[in-house]
Amino acid sequence: MAEAEIGVIGGSGFYSFLDDVTEVTVDTPYGRPSDSLFLGKIAGRKVAFLPRHGRGHHLPPHRINYRANMWALRSLGVRQVLGPCAVGGLRPEYGPGTLLVPDQLVDRTKARTQTYFDGETLPDGSTPNVVHLTFADPYCPTGREAALAAARGRDWEPVDGGTLVVIEGPRFSTRAESRWHAAQGWSVVGMTGHPEAVLARELSLCYTSLTLVTDLDAGTETGHGVSHEEVFRVFAQNVDRLRDVLFDAVAALPDNAARNCLCTDAHAGWDLGIELP
Numbered sequence: 001m002a003e004a005e006i007g008v009i010g011g012s013g014f015y016s017f018l019d020d021v022t023e024v025t026v027d028t029p030y031g032r033p034s035d036s037l038f039l040g041k042i043a044g045r046k047v048a049f050l051p052r053h054g055r056g057h058h059l060p061p062h063r064i065n066y067r068a069n070m071w072a073l074r075s076l077g078v079r080q081v082l083g084p085c086a087v088g089g090l091r092p093e094y095g096p097g098t099l100l101v102p103d104q105l106v107d108r109t110k111a112r113t114q115t116y117f118d119g120e121t122l123p124d125g126s127t128p129n130v131v132h133l134t135f136a137d138p139y140c141p142t143g144r145e146a147a148l149a150a151a152r153g154r155d156w157e158p159v160d161g162g163t164l165v166v167i168e169g170p171r172f173s174t175r176a177e178s179r180w181h182a183a184q185g186w187s188v189v190g191m192t193g194h195p196e197a198v199l200a201r202e203l204s205l206c207y208t209s210l211t212l213v214t215d216l217d218a219g220t221e222t223g224h225g226v227s228h229e230e231v232f233r234v235f236a237q238n239v240d241r242l243r244d245v246l247f248d249a250v251a252a253l254p255d256n257a258a259r260n261c262l263c264t265d266a267h268a269g270w271d272l273g274i275e276l277p
């Protein structure tokens with residue numbers, strides 16, 4: 001019996017008032033995830049919450065063990081993941097408080113392991129083969145629809161689609177970088193939405209990103225540039241309604257056995273060389 005069916009990558013602001021939350025520690029062939037996982041129930045669905053940055057937010061984006069995080073979720077039975085994250089808006093109309101559900105991704109990270117299939121032998125002696133998965137559409141269409149409908153149901157009109165560019169961080173963009181991102185037509189910029197997305201695809205997990213704009217990015221705003229305090233303040237102001245949207249989206253997701261999206265056949269034709277958990 002799976003311990004969880006749906007994963008939410010987010011901290012205590014999302015699970016702290018659920019009844020009967022169970023904390024479990026999970027180890028993986030890739031090391032420890034960011035923190036314990038917290039198991040709770042939403043509308044009868046078994047959900048595993050994982051604080052992406054660890055309790056107390058001690059892990060910067062480039063130090064997060066993304067492979068361990070996604071593997072740990074799958075090992076508990078999770079097959080669908082909702083990944084909320086804070087982002088900067090790259091267009092003036094995407095101001096603080098905007099909820100954007102991206103449909104595309106640009107990876108501008110520099111030093112993060114992006115794959116499970118790198119020839120590294122696992123502790124059980126198995127070695128993954130080289131595989132090249134299709135990633136044209138990085139997000140789960142079913143999960144996106146559930147997120148969009150949940151936001152609308154809470155009178156929070158979301159932006160349907162757009163491109164999330166993920167930078168290495170932990171610094172924010174320069175004005176020149178930010179203007180360049182905007183000039184490409186990209187929508188929002190963040191530091192954590194990748195490689196979560198591709199690792200989810202490699203594990204045949206459905207992955208949906210929900211981006212909350214906490215600030216206008218440096219090339220779009222006219223003030224002093226993005227500050228850490230501003231990001232945390234706006235996130236805190238929106239955490240309650242973001243939690244409501246996440247919970248409604250969880251309730252609307254299909255049973256794992258009923259998934260019929262592109263995420264489920266990502267491995268078609270490939271011999272992985274390893275057993276997924």
Ligand SMILES: [Zn+2]
Nearest residue numbers: 140206261263
């Ligand atoms: Zn899917």
